[in-house]
Structure formats: structure tokens, C-alpha cells
Amino acid sequence: xxxxxxxxxxxxxxxxxxxxxxxxxxxxxxxxxxxxxxxxxxxxxxxxxxxxxxxxxxxxxxxxxxxxxxxxxxxxxxxxxxxxxxxxxxxxxxxxxxxxxxxxxxxxxxxxxxxxxxxxxxxxxxxxxxxxxxxxxxxxxxxxxxxxxxxxxxxxxxxxxxxxxxxxxxxxxxxxxxxxxxxxxxxxxxxxxxxxxxxxxxxxxxxxxxxxxxxxxxxxxxxxxxxxxxxxxxxxxxxxxxxxxxxxxxxxxxxxxxxxxxxxxxxxxxxxxxxxx
Numbered sequence: 001x002x003x004x005x006x007x008x009x010x011x012x013x014x015x016x017x018x019x020x021x022x023x024x025x026x027x028x029x030x031x032x033x034x035x036x037x038x039x040x041x042x043x044x045x046x047x048x049x050x051x052x053x054x055x056x057x058x059x060x061x062x063x064x065x066x067x068x069x070x071x072x073x074x075x076x077x078x079x080x081x082x083x084x085x086x087x088x089x090x091x092x093x094x095x096x097x098x099x100x101x102x103x104x105x106x107x108x109x110x111x112x113x114x115x116x117x118x119x120x121x122x123x124x125x126x127x128x129x130x131x132x133x134x135x136x137x138x139x140x141x142x143x144x145x146x147x148x149x150x151x152x153x154x155x156x157x158x159x160x161x162x163x164x165x166x167x168x169x170x171x172x173x174x175x176x177x178x179x180x181x182x183x184x185x186x187x188x189x190x191x192x193x194x195x196x197x198x199x200x201x202x203x204x205x206x207x208x209x210x211x212x213x214x215x216x217x218x219x220x221x222x223x224x225x226x227x228x229x230x231x232x233x234x235x236x237x238x239x240x241x242x243x244x245x246x247x248x249x250x251x252x253x254x255x256x257x258x259x260x261x262x263x264x265x266x267x268x269x270x271x272x273x274x275x276x277x
Contacts, residue, residue, distance in 0.1 A: 029253065036246035043242050058247035070248065073230035078255060079141050080226060081209040084148035088156050088205045089198060091149070096160035097186060101172075110161060117154035124151075125218050132219060139221040147219065148209040156201045163197030164190065199263045206259050210252075227252045 023030070035043060037054040062070045098104040128147055129138065137143030167190065175185045191198075213228040220229065231248040234241040 032246045033250050036243060036250045038243060040243060058243035059251070061241075061244045062247045062251065068230070068233060070227075070230060070251070073225055073227045074251070076141060076144075076224055077210055077226040077228070077252070080144045080148060080224075081206050081255075083141075083145045084152065084209040085202050085205045087145060087149045088152045089201060092153060092156040092160050092201065093191070093194070093198065094186075096157055096164055097190065099157075100161050100164035101169075110157065114154045114158050117151075121151065121214055125214065128215070129218060138219055139224050141224050143219060144216060144224055144226070147215050148205075148212060151212075151215075152205045152208060156205060159201050159204075160194065160197050163194050167193055203260055203263050206263075207256055210256055 034050075036058050037056070038049075038052055039055055039057070042049050042052045062068065095104075099110055128150075132138045132140075132143045132147075135143075137146070171189060171193070172185055175189050176182075180188070211228060212226075213232075216224075216226045216229045217232075220226070227248065231245055231252070234244045234248070
């Protein structure tokens with residue numbers, strides 16, 4: 001009886017600690033959502049008012065206000081993030097396999113590519129602006145896709161090379177002995193086993209591309225404006241519209257949550273498939 005009581009107390013204590021930790025780490029998101037539902041008067045009160053009448057005015061301003069095409073900003077961010085993720089995976093998976101299995105580039109290629117990730121992004125702004133300007137890609141979604149792909153390639157390559165190097169070569173050798181061609185072996189055996197790494201790269205690339213601000217600010221003017229740059233338009237000469245900014249941020253969180261939950265399914269499936277193989 002006592003042991004059962006102690007287990008219940010331990011379980012309750014653990015759950016209380018988990019909930020407390022979640023509240024601490026998620027407080028910025030929770031506070032942003034709460035702010036988006038407050039009136040301007042409630043937002044400006046000090047100390048903060050936690051009991052209030054929720055309103056949807058800020059969401060109406062974001063979605064329907066004249067001169068602020070948030071749906072277009074939203075579509076631009078979704079387009080850039082999805083295609084940057086797909087292009088990064090399409091480039092990095094074969095490159096990672098070549099480096100991991102054939103030693104392409106020797107011992108210097110991978111460290112050199114990864115070292116580019118350590119440089120401050122501001123160093124690339126002027127060269128990229130000149131390059132995109134000469135090719136007519138300034139203020140275009142294609143230009144942003146290429147830039148986000150370029151920035152995410154080093155980390156994606158590092159993660160995928162590590163995953164492929166951890167795969168036992170015996171599986172590939174057995175497939176080749178059974179008459180499997182190189183391309184079939186890569187796409188039917190190596191690719192499923194690397195699915196956890198691909199899922200991790202997809203999540204990191206999508207989230208980074210969605211949240212990217214610097215390149216989107218400098219390399220766009222109007223047509224290719226993304227959500228992050230669009231939210232900053234609520235900072236005006238007459239003041240900061242905190243409620244509208246909070247509403248824009250709350251809406252922009254939704255795609256990241258959906259994409260992460262969707263990709264996580266493949267992450268778990270890849271781990272299980274790898275164990276079975």
C-alpha cells in the first residue's frame with residue numbers, strides 16, 4: 001500500500017515538474033498568443049493584466065487590413081521554406097553519400113563546407129545582392145530559395161554524412177551481391193535507412209528558412225516579402241502595434257508546428273525501419 005502511494009506521489013511530482021518546465025520554456029509563445037487577444041489598452045497596462053476580455057481585432061488587422069497583404073507574405077514564406085528544404089535534400093543526399101562512401105573531396109571538402117556555416121551571415125549579404133542583381137533574381141522567390149539552400153547546405157551535409165557513415169557497409173555489399181544496381185541500392189536501401197537524418201535535416205532547414213530575416217529583408221522589396229519581414233511592418237513612425245505583431249507571429253507559428261509533427265512521423269518510422277533492417 002505504501003509503495004503504491006509513493007509511486008502515485010512520485011508520478012504526480014514528475015508530471016508537475018514536466019508541466020512547470022514546459023510552461024517556462026513555452027512562456028514566450030504563450031505570452032505572444034495572449035497578447036494577440038488583448039486590446040491595446042490591456043497590452044499597455046502595467047503590471048500585465050492576465051484577466052481580460054479576448055478580442056480578435058488584431059487578427060482581422062493582420063488578415064484583412066488594407067496595405068498589409070499577410071496572406072501573400074504567408075504564401076511566400078511557405079513557398080521559400082518548402083522548396084529550399086526540397087532543394088537542400090536533393091543536393092545534399094547524393095553529395096553526402098559520395099563523401100561518406102567514396103571519399104569525394106578528400107579530408108578537406110567537408111570541413112571547408114561546414115566552416116562556411118560558422119561565418120556571420122552578414123558577410124554574404126553584399127556578394128549575394130550583387131549576384132542576384134546581375135541575374136535578375138532580386139525580390140524573387142527563386143532567389144530566396146537559392147539563398148536559403150546555400151545557407152543550409154553545410155549543416156545538412158554534415159548531418160547526412162554522419163548518418164551514412166554510421167550505416168554498416170555489409171548491407172550495401174549484400175545488396176550488390178544479390179544483383180542490386182548502385183542506384184537501386186542507394187534509393188531502396190540507403191535512403192530508407194537514412195530517413196531519420198533526412199527528417200532531421202528537413203526540420204532544421206524548414207524552420208531556419210521560415211524564420212530567416214536578414215536575407216529576406218535585404219534581398220526583397222515587395223513581391224517576395226516573407227512573414228518575418230512583413231511582421232516588422234507593424235513597427236511604424238507612430239508607434240509599435242504590439243497586438244498586430246503578436247497576431248502575425250501567432251499565425252506564423254502554425255506551419256512550423258504542422259511541418260514538425262508531420263516530419264516527426266517519418267523520423268520515428270525511419271528509426272524503426274533502420275532497426276528492422
